[in-house]
Amino acid sequence: MTSEKILTSRLKINKAKLALLEKLSNAVGVSGCEDEVREIVIEEIKPYVDEYNVDAMGNVLAVKHASIKNALRVMFAAHMDEVGFMLVGEDDKGIFAFEPVGGIDERQLVAKPVVAGKDHIAGVIGAKPIHLASAEEKCHPVPMDSLRIDVSPANSGRLKIGDFATFATRFQLSGDSLFGKALDDRLGVASLIELTKKKADHLEILFAFTVQEEIGLRGARVAAYNFNPDLAFVVDSTPAFDFPAYEPGVENSRYNCRLGFGPAIYIADAGTLSDPRLIRFLTKIAEENHIPFQFRQPGGGGTDAGAIHLTRTGVPAVSISVPGRYAHSSILHAKVKDWENTLALLEAILNNVDRSILAEER
């Protein structure tokens, strides 16, 4: 299907793409309540996909059909959910106890603005004034169970137990840097949306916008069972710890990935050993198309691939991440160029993927 290669005009990051990312980043979609993100996704992909539906868990499953029979079934997945909070009790008028949803470092919470509930009620996570904190208290992080979300007495009646909350951060573009909350994984969601606009009708293309990744890869698992794909690519955002080491003169050998070095291809994480055939394929097409890329350092962590590759009789899978600093905090930092190169790599997949990749044994 080399005739399709005419479509290799690179997906440049333009105003429209940035506007889409902004909308996605500002939307609230804590794991288990992804409604706002789902609505945006459906609205955006509707004109470009042949069919879509929302499954029992809330995943958006969309298909672009092949024009040929027995076409290769290629799945792309990105998770819609973000880490956040759930209100679990009201102590006083407008003062809510909350629990984290997904992995959040308690030191990232104090003195942050939040939005809570479907109506985005404004609130703050307050802290005891430094004057009142004892010397002993200052030796420890402010403990999670002492923190409260305060929406002021005026708003106490507008929220209830079980409502979700997240950081109130608004998206911002500054030079070639993207700042915003939930860029993990709205960068992936935005990438998949852009991919739906591409034509590759020699493939059966299966898009899964998944739920509940941050609390156990739950959505991806049922999405993959439903799609039963021949192979899968997961698009996520992985932390960049590309800072100087704490001790002067020591080399930082644990950066995970670095901003500005292009999409990070996964070899091994806690949940997945990427299919080596797909790693070779990605490396090859990236080199052929002059797309910069990096390997994410093998180690812990995980993506939806952890669930997808173990579905049914197994699915060859690999993850590709847009590097982002400060994951799971109030503001993430990613680079326009890394996103652009990630889009280029995804497009190259559409143009080059075929059954021969899987012809040899793993």
Added chain:
Amino acid sequence: MKELIRKFTQTAGPSGYESAVRNVIREELKSYASNIQVDTLGNLIVRVGEKNRNGLSILVAAHMDEIGVIVSHVEKNGLVRFSNIGTVFPRFLPGSRVVFLNGTRGVVNNEKPEDITKIPKFEKFFIDVGAASDKDCPVKIGDLAVFEGEFADYGLNIVSKALDNRAACALLIETIKQIKTTPHELIFVFSTQEEVGSRGALTAAFGIEADLGFALDVTPASHILGTKMQCDLGKGPAIKVRDVNFISDPGVVNWMIDGAKKIRVPYQLEILDVGSTDARSIQMTRSGIASGALSIPCRYVHSPSEMINMNDYQNMIALMVRLLTNPVSLG
């Protein structure tokens, strides 16, 4: 018999990269070639026999992967930083040697410890392949290595790296060759990625849909180390009752015990509060499968010098043949 174990243990096959092991196993099973398939995750599946009226379809899984390390970064000074593949104990690392899949060899050591009485944390270790800088380093991020650990014949006991689980792979080959007739459809799975969470067995079992399944593995014979679990070398194959997140089907346990009693081989009952085997993946397949596990007692599991007893090995082959060639009643 020992030669086969030697050959298997000395072949490198870290989780996810088992192809070399798969090839030596396939070589041994040449005469079964038409009944061999390799699936998506790289499991080698061999089918023997057909299910007759009294028969079942029985899945037996022995994992062929071993623990290892993977390069995470090469420093400017040429030292190689790494991450673990499977459960690698830091206490076995200082002074151990590794060999990469591309043939490069290296020694493992650690940064100067702050407290010499404590085992350093994993991230303090590095591999030295003799490179002077990152530019001339023969390995790069993502390259995999396994530990070196020569095969040694101590007579009744043998020592090597990767007896977990190549001893069971060899044992399974010898079992297959001894089975002449069976009332069952036997599906032997040489599984992948067990050391990272029984992943290969999970997808293999989904595709096979057996009536009964069990894992062949090694189990820590740690009695001698003073743990309160009762398992030692030379006291016969271990029949698993429970481990972390897995409870054997009582019918399968009794079937194995009865089999051992019938042919008068000693056996031990195994209960573990660490570790796990492919049995847990087999059990949770689809609507559930009656499952259990048979293990070769093994000392110093996940060290470069694991040790098993050849009487246990022989007895386990006899037990396997008995179990797989006679009708099964799970009562």
Added chain:
Amino acid sequence: MTVIEPFLLSLLSAPGLSGSEGPVSKIIAEKWRPLVDEISSSRLGSLHALRRSAVEGKRPSLMIAAHMDAVGLVVTKIENGFLLITAVGGVDDRILPGQAVIVHGKREIPGIVQMIPDRLMPSNLTNEPLRFSRLFVDTGFDQKELEKFVQIGDVISFAQPPILFKDDYIAGHSLDNRASIAALTVCLEELKNYNLQWDVWAVATVQEEGTLRGAATSSYEIRPDIAIALDVTFAKGPGSNNHMTFPMGKGITIGIGSNVHPALTGIFKKIAEEIDMPYAMEPMPRSSGTDSMAMQITADGIPNMVIGIPIRYMHTPVEMASINDIMRAGRLLARFITSLETNALETIFSGKSS
């Protein structure tokens, strides 16, 4: 005395640890047989009881899962006439010294859990937290006799008989989750006089504690359109009074969070209000800790609901619950089931899914 009391007492008097659910399964099967159209066991031993719909042809199905297994102990070694042990499920070792137990070997023998006394411990370990390595079971039998009827892997259950208090409170081992088995039975009793539009599967699952394996495999086999996990939750009591605990005897809890479908949360709230049943919303920020975690992600996904019965002192032999709450849970479920029309799937999920 409520109708369910004798059955509940028999449930709390039976062993049935994870992986060894046989004894309690038998009691449940006997009780359920007259209440359902068919009853069978899954490969792993879960009990599947079907109340068939009165509607001909294709109709939706509902699965209600309550796990029947309980936590306890297991023999790891027989040494010098004592049984060394470890936990089956989440048992706090600190509650064990002095517990009366029953060892389920070839025959049932009584025993006592005790600890190696301080004076025999190395001095640096005396004040260490209690570990299983310090605990043992004393049965009075010597090594030789013990080896005759006990083997490694035999389970050990708590011997504590149930205690009935005035005003409908009850204590005993295994209220987690036999309280829910009783509630599910109340539900089946209530349904006796109704023709059902949906197929309803009452499922007593195995191996919930630790692995959720029974629910995972049963939901794969049954493939219901909706699944409900019925389980106990934390009651307010000594040492547990935070926002994630609920008053005992003041009604059931309705789950809200990622493991449950928001449309079902809404429906259960509405039904509870219609019949004036007291309830509390139970926030489940990350996961429910129940069979719903496994059922939700079965195959291509199943919408789930979690109903909770608050109990005190969970995973001890003296768990405490209100029988009234148990009755309430059963009645709420029955009300939900009788309200289900054949087209309910469309009406329930016509809004946005979660």
